Amino acid sequence: MTGATAPNAPGDQNRPTGPGATATGVPRRPASGLRMPRRTVRLRLTMLFGGLFLISGAGLLTLNYALVSHATQGAVSYQGANGLSGSIDGLPPGQRPEHPTQGGPQLSASQLDKQIQLLQSRALQQRADNMNALLAQSGIALAVMAVVSVALGWVIAGRVLGRLRTVTSAARDISATDLHRRLALPGPDDELKELGDTFDELLARLESSFQAHRQFIANVSHELRTPLARQRVLSQLAVSDPDATLDSLREAHHRVLVAGSQQERVIEALLTLARSQGGFETREPFDLAALTAQVLTTRSPEAESRGLTLHTHLTPAPTSGDPRLAERLITNLIDNALRHNTPQGTLEIRTTMNGPCPVISVANTGPKLPPAALERLFKPFQRLESERTSREEGLGLGLSIVQAIAEAHHATIEARTQPAGGLFIQVIFPACVSPRMQRLPVHSA
Template identity: 40%
Template structure:
């Protein structure tokens, strides 16, 4: 039978959450207020320059028309304290000197007019820019109020509302629309929390009862071997269902911001995760190594331990059959806490990285029914990292395996 050719590999895609470059000069950020100020001040400056040019040309034209002397000196003695007139010169020489003096005075008057007008324009421009900045701030103050409310909402305080007063303009319409959106979001989050609470009880209780009944039947010495085997199979299935429910509930809870934060050392969190995974690593012949330096962050210790545990478990389970290793390191770098988990393992294409963070998604070589988990580990790790204001980046390791980097603010 002819084999079906495998589909061509998809083009590589960037890893999850590529690092965004910070602006070189954040204090030069072109805010709307700055742009409006430059617009107001620039328009005033251009209008002032045009007006000054017109006044200068009109004054120059008027002085040029009246610059010729309406008389001539025929004889007599003429003196001046401003102009330098020749002594004992002919009348024509006196007239020429007088015209030159008048032209000099005309030029001096125009220069004085231009200099004083430029100084006045400069002073008025400064006042115009300051006035434009103040007016832009007043006009944009509702946007600042909307921004502050949005930041409070981002801190899981969905009870905040803008409730903007003022004229029925575009900004008030935007604020009212934002308030309506917050109302819907609050109802949705309340319903989600109620669902998580109900599901936590309704799903855990029957699974716990099933586990108890199965354990009782398995412990019965008079039960036939077939019943023991069936009970163990059902118990493993029930345990897998419990893990799935716990993972889904944890994923739903970790999507929210962490309200109560306490100092947590990532080195201790990593050590606890390694201790919980060491037996499985020995069974799979995987060596766990790495140096862990103290890196204290503000967060929830249980959820942060879940990040480390999920990453270490995945690194142990998705490894090579022989001579495999997992390296777990923690450190503080560039003002942030860093948890790095790298391992040997199968080669992971770059275009498969994004799929690893989706719920119930694995590599194409793995089946959903494998014994390596339910496919929620990396999804939970990503949600917990986001809830702590951090992020997680996965990169294929040369030679096989992955390098997982968790970055959290201090």
């Protein structure tokens, strides 16, 4: 029926009702109610400073109270109503001093004992009152100083965290478009200054990474746009030619296929680069010498066709990692040495052990290169075309893939130019790791 309400569930009668209750029965927090202050670092440091001062102050006052109590426990001073004064060192009531009075009336022994007992009780009461007063005054002083220490702690914590707020504000304001900004925190060389310098170094690395990323995207777009434009022009010319023949159309399609093959090479190289930078989770054992021998069986005919002389010295160099990526590393090293060589040149390939570390080295003859050009060669799409090769032979990704694979294996690359021309590149892998070790952290390029 319309307007009918369902009976309450078994637990509905226990749920609170009214304007302050929610549908689940949990009371809604009043919007205008008192809210606890946010537990900032400054507040926690202030409470820490105040708590430490309170604890240390209470300990100091307790120690002072104990020392005063111990010092006055055996000897208390008194001032009697009848003019008697002196000190009582815990004498029993029956023991009488030789000169209890000076110039006063002579008392009997019993009267003297009673007088001593009365003076002793008054002195003890006076000591107790003095100790209570000391305790009360110390408590008041501790409370006042605790409030002062909290206030001073708040001010000091604010001054100490001021530079940290600068870092926070800069991190909030800096975006991907203004990574050139730096904090340059002033002040002493302390932990906060070190934090600011570390943040500046992070910004520098991010700026370099963003610039490299933008440059990489621009290069990829250019590399893929060139064969696409070539394909479109070839197709348009073939279609618009009124005198096209079967041979001309076949030649146009052949050129289109060549441009498509170049696109495939670029995409395959990019996928290999991305896979190398992504790292791997499981290590497998492999031998650099065996992988190098496999690669040489497919590259020897090209070396012979170019008139190059191969010198190989392959000794076992076991290591672990991803053998497929390692094979790509070796292939790119050999291809780079083959393509960028001189006619009738030489190519030397070695695998060996440098202590516990396996090493592969490739040296070739070739044109002379300035030492400053080495760093460029390991960046994506960087070519020295006028000195090394034409665009058709290289994509500019070979050595960048080598670097990415080496970093995925935590290996070290050493490269140098040779005096007579050419390059010497060696990759030093870390000491052989057990294949049972998996999911090792990988540092991407």
